[in-house]
Amino acid sequence: MDGERGRWRQCLLGGAVFAVCMAGTTLPTPLYGLYQEKFGFSELQVTVVYAVYAFGVMGVLLLAGNASDVVGRRPVLLTGLGLAALSAGCFLCATGLGWLYAGRMLSGLSAGLFTGAATAYVIELAPKNGSSRATFVATAANMGGLGCGPLLAGVLSQYAPWPLYLPFVVHLALVACSAAVLLRLPETVRERQSLAAVRPQRPALPASVRRVFVPAAAASFVGFALFGVFTSVSPAFLVESLGVHNRAVSGLVVALAFFASTAGQLAAGRIGVARSLPLGCAALLAGLLLLAGALYWDTLALVVLSALVGGGGQGLTFRGALSAVAGASPAGQRAAVISMLFVVAYAGISVPVIGVGVLTGPLGLEGAGLVFLACMTALVSTAAVYLLRHPVREE
Template sequence: MSDRPGRLSFCLVTFSFLVIMMGTSLPTPLYPIYQTRMGFSQIMITVIFAAYAVGVIAALIGFGSWSDQLGRKRLLLGGLVLALISDVIFLFSTSLTPLLIARLFSGLSAGIFTGTATVAIIEQAPPQWQRNATLVATATNVMGLGLGPLVGGVLAQYVGWPLALPYLLHLLLSLLAMLGVARAPETITPPEQVRLHRQRLSVPEEVRGVFIPAGIAGFAGTAVLGLFTAAAPSFVQQILNIDNLAMIGVVVITLFIASAIGQALLSRIPESARLTGGCLVLALGVLLVGGSIGLASLWLMLLGAIVSGLGQGITLRAGLGEVVAHSPQQRKSEVTSTYFVVIYIAISLPVVGLGVTSALTGLTAAGIAFALIVSALALTARGLLIRRQRRDEA
């Protein structure tokens, strides 16, 4: 390694993570434009969104352990190349198939970064920043996801060239991120004999008592993220009757800011109440979102986004912490990867169900049903956790 990690390299890698995650949600406020020009249904919007999750899961399983063999920088640069390919495909998309392919590449890019960039940020952090490096990594992930819809919506609404300018901007940012990653030092020495293999997934029996409720809570919370990033355009335009594309971005980023705050507040909550309390907050927030859909209220939707975002942030970070803490040392990677696969299934499968249901019952009824089901999942996870705590205390 030619240089030691420091403040500059920490900031450069963090910036690259922000750019990648921003790109994954950049198309969110643009879906109504694609829908109008290409004539596809609400179901197809959710399928396009699900293609992203397929890419993420494929990358987590296929490349999850490669950075230990090839080095962090090579994987990060590869992820940025995939993001550039996604941007180029989006720029020239005139039909449904290129959109699906672009989202798949975007998912592959995010899947590589989710694990590799998180580790790289922690390793690049100078000693005085080590304590908060994990929080910086998770907050960067969430804030990038929130910035995408806001940037895309503002550019599309107020600047012009809605299906070109957001991707051109992201192309430029990705190129700058590549220069930054290339400038940062490598933090590991790859082995002389490289052995590439896919990431194993498993949940050992001794972890299942924790994994199941944590997984259900994480599934419920991430389903809310999927709801906002895939269906917010339809809710804002068709139910709230607001045509401003920037407002779509405001609604989505409100949820993600609240999620980042929830993660930051975790250390101030008593350990025994973190996951159970997060589930309760999440359930309440999702019910508020369901109420906003039924009442067609923007302010209630924003309040629901804040409350459910706080609950999602708390449950995600607390659930991951519980799973990691109870996993055998030699199998932590397998269990953690399994947890993230559950999370990314949650970001896609429920919203596809929403799309199918909305075609049968209408968007309002489907949105309310979605909120009730997710709230029930969060409360189920809470009940399992409380029962486990009482059993451990007995």
């Protein structure tokens, strides 16, 4: 019993390290308005600063997604924490837009290293009969950490001194504590090789998987795009259209979307893949419509409901998509197909968000948001209709 308790303690500590790293990736969210005031850049530049993060994540997933399988979990995670610390350092030293680009890129590289390695590590630290619970710990750490970032920064920047510095100082302290914890946790990869053995992963899409992959990827793209808009431009919308200048409130609204995603992923495990994908698409559609209503009528309550409903839909669709795609993939190509799904998902965080930034100039923030929502609604509706006509079979 003591051995099992010890393994669960290690699993939870690994999850805490995972959460700290992911919190750093969303920490700047409620601070973009302050950076705009300080450096005088446009809404388009805000969205590009945000999207640089996704390009960093995709680069690592493609070039070094299997690194922790080769050199071990702890070296990769310690590298990820080092990159997170460098990212915080860039924001602390920021004297212009270039520092923000560098900080976001380093943050993306850190998250790219953590996404696969920390998920596997948390599961491997748990007792052998606890893989299901450990998977939820990893999921909760990932999404919960993403949600805690804007909440922490929003509260500190609103109610404590040095709003552009204190959140990153606190995160650096948490990163240092996480590194100390990680050094005390065991390595779970038994047969390790040198870094030279790491090879780039090429995304693959076998013909047998396309029937499942295309609608699952479309739903994942929309879910991540919704997150992208919430974390990049929603604080500006709250200020400009709703007169909400409290950064703690802005951070909370963004955090709710990530917390709801955690609940959606937990629900997906209970209702099954076949139902979670179409139900998730329906929830995403409802979340998009609620956000459209919030933009049209300038209503804070609808923004909050959109975060909750859309976040839950994202959790349902993404866990359902991962399960469906993994189950339909040939064993020898499963990792490559899953990498392809992650690349599509992170493209959803970056490409549409930049599009919103481009359209903000001629159409205004609300008009650009409505165009984005119309495009995403068409995409997720098409995916939902396809999934209803061609249900994904349980594996």
